[in-house]
Amino acid sequence: MSTATAPVRSAHTGAEASQPSSLAVMVALLRQRVRRDRWQLLVWLVVIGVLAAFSAASIQQTYADAAGRAELIRLALANPAILLLRGLPRGAGLGALTFFEIYTFLALVAGLMNTFLAVRHSRAEEESGRAELIASTPAGRRLPTGATVVLAVVTNILLTLVVALGFIAAGLPAAGSFVAGAATGGAGLAFFGVGLLLAQIFSTSRAANGYASAVVVLAYLLRGVGDAIGTPYGDGLRLRSGWPTWLSPIGWGEQTAAYTADDLVPVLLQLALAAALVVAVFGLQAVRDTGAGVVPERAARATASPLLSGMGGLAWRLQWPVILGWTIGGALTGVLAGALGNVVNSSFANNPDLSGIRDALSHMGSGGSGPLAQLFISAIFSVVGVLAAACAVQAVIRLRQEEASGTAETVVATPVSRLRWLFAFVVVGVVAVVAVLLAAALASGLSALAAGEHASTMGASFAAAAAQFPVAVVYLGVLTLLFVVLPSWTVPVGWTALGLGAFVGIFGVLVKLPDGIRHLSPFADAPVVVGDVDWTGGYWMLGITIAALAAAAALIRRRDFAIG
Incomplete structure (x- = not known):
């Protein structure tokens, strides 16, 4: 009996040895995602970088005079509507004014880019049936999600660099520019986690994208309300935000005070939120069926409307x-x-x-x-x-x-x-x-x-x-x-x-x-x-x-x- 089964065991061992390693599978999945998204992500990154550079250059040209910048900040502090739409004033310096004018919009766009990326490579793949096919290979269910997380991390590192280089190209200090870029990339990663989590909760990509976009907009508005009810301090050209700002990853990014305090601790909050949400995603993915959402679909009617x-x-x-x-x-x-x-x-x-x-x-x-x-x-x-x-x-x-x-x-x-x-x-x-x-x-x-x-x-x-x-x-x-x-x-x-x-x-x-x-x-x-x-x-x-x-x-x- 042992002689008869030996060839079978040998063949089985050879089959196991021929299977690719997890790292090789991850690299293959990551390459597939990069190839699929290369033009789309390139457009997003180029547009965000150009917006950062052009906005910074325009603000420098328009508000080169310190007295004019100070007057603009005073007008903004006197009007909650402007604070709601723009940002958190931290002085009349050229870099501080640029960060006040453009950061929240850059973070909003970064949030939308990342939520779409998360849903596109998770819930949309399950809807199309591709995720189930990939799960039947050595990739399983976890490695595709891991590849998506790696893609998001790389994308947001590039986003950080693009924003920073855009500001530097406009003549702003390098240290503050990299802090502003990190605050933008950190917000993007936080919202990537939100999109990935909602893709687990809802059973359609349409619902996941809709609710994820709503969360991004809500975060923008919460930040705006917190800024609008903030308290001026110091020389009267700075604002301490209200508590609603701290409910928003965009609001956390504002607290970095790029070009003035250059505080990277709020970026750590953004990254911690992203990490916690990704861990939750892996936990939910382990207990739900492929194609199903945590929120079950309603039973259909017996007869059509x-x-x-x-x-x-x-x-x-x-x-x-x-x-x-x-x-x-x-x-x-x-x-x-x-x-x-x-x-x-x-x-x-x-x-x-x-x-x-x-x-x-x-x-x-x-x-x-x-x-x-x-x-x-x-x-x-x-x-x-x-x-x-x-x-x-x-x-x-x-x-x-x-x-x-x-x-x-x-x-x-x-x-x-x-x-x-x-x-x-x-x-x-x-x-x-x-x-x-x-x-x-x-x-x-x-x-x-x-x-x-x-x-x-x-x-x-x-x-x-x-x-x-x-x-x-x-x-x-x-x-x-x-x-x-x-x-x-x-x-x-x-x-x-x-x-x-x-x-x-x-x-x-x-x-x-x-x-x-x-x-x-x-x-x-x-x-x-x-x-x-x-x-x-x-x-x-x-x-x-x-x-x-x-x-x-x-x-x-x-x-x-x-x-x-």
């Missing part, structure tokens, strides 16, 4: 949770706009010089001149416009997801035409934009009335919301055309265009971007609804939207579905 009898109902059913999330975000932002309008008025009632604040709010909003509260509402509704545009972008991205997964091909195999399939999602995108803007306008108007504002503020809120409608739908129309022509570019170009457009269009004037660059963003040409009403920009954007959708309708019939 009558709403699903048409293509429009199906498009709505696939997207309504995401639309609801953006609508709630719009309503909360509207409450903020209405409630703080009265605070802005009262804060400057005894200030004889409001020109700086008026100019800042005018450029951030729709332009023009008028009552300070209306200028403030218009400025905040630029942020609502970003939320509405994001909802439109996600409607088109859902088109791409349906096509890539193969379900769209199944739908058009029925009597549903390609054109009907396409425009069902477009119509839902328009409805989503309207829902976000109406929720924000109603919340803003009611909160303003509750705060003691005049009834005309209700009309100002709805006018500010209407001004953002053309901005949001032009993203919908142009991205729909891009989806038809270059489907694989839909997701990266959609989010990149939105992020760049928001920064360039809303904050471009504050960092003195050239008008030629600033007006490449739809947000810079939103209709003027404060003072002299001017809808010229809105008409142009609506015309571009109609032309783009008409071209998409003509071309959708002529291309094959791009699956995968």
Whole structure:
């Protein structure tokens, strides 16, 4: 018997010896992820680096005078709305002002980049079935997640270097620049952990991405509220943030006080949060089935809803949770706009010089001149416009997801035409934009009335919301055309265009971007609804939207579905 089994044992031993080591498998998985994401991550990193360098150079050129920088900081400290949107003042030095102006936006973009990366290589892989195939190889379930963590660490090290080198290239001190870069990369890693954890909790990549994005935005707002209620100290050009700032990884990054204190301890908090979340992810992954989320899916109905009898109902059913999330975000932002309008008025009632604040709010909003509260509402509704545009972008991205997964091909195999399939999602995108803007306008108007504002503020809120409608739908129309022509570019170009457009269009004037660059963003040409009403920009954007959708309708019939 021993003689007969010896060859079998020898063969078994040889098979075991031929299996690759865990390190080799990890390297192979990491190479696959780098190859898959190389262009997408390169675009993110280059854009963030260019924003850092250009913003720092613009601030140096505009605020070279120390007295001018000090006056800008005083205006910001006097206005909680500016602190809410910008950052934590730590003096009038050139580096400190740059960090105050740009860090929170860089951290916000880094957070979105990392949450998308986390969900793309975890929950999306499980949805497509690729994760189960890889788990059947020597890679198992842990090594792919480990490779994703390594990719995130390398990406955020590169992000740290890119931001630091961008600031150094603009002439800022190297030590403070590397601290600012570390605060950005640390925030990115913290949000990577958030995205990876939510990918374990929810059973679809759409839900995981939606909730992860909401966490990033919530962290930005918590940081803003903490800064807005902070306490000035020292020479009156510095602010000690309130407690909500400490609930946010972006707020922790602010506490590094780059270019002044250069304190890296808050970065350790960001890294500790990332490490704790990754450990939790491995723990959850060990106890759940592949493809399942910690939060179980609801049991389906025994019979389909009558709403699903048409293509429009199906498009709505696939997207309504995401639309609801953006609508709630719009309503909360509207409450903020209405409630703080009265605070802005009262804060400057005894200030004889409001020109700086008026100019800042005018450029951030729709332009023009008028009552300070209306200028403030218009400025905040630029942020609502970003939320509405994001909802439109996600409607088109859902088109791409349906096509890539193969379900769209199944739908058009029925009597549903390609054109009907396409425009069902477009119509839902328009409805989503309207829902976000109406929720924000109603919340803003009611909160303003509750705060003691005049009834005309209700009309100002709805006018500010209407001004953002053309901005949001032009993203919908142009991205729909891009989806038809270059489907694989839909997701990266959609989010990149939105992020760049928001920064360039809303904050471009504050960092003195050239008008030629600033007006490449739809947000810079939103209709003027404060003072002299001017809808010229809105008409142009609506015309571009109609032309783009008409071209998409003509071309959708002529291309094959791009699956995968």
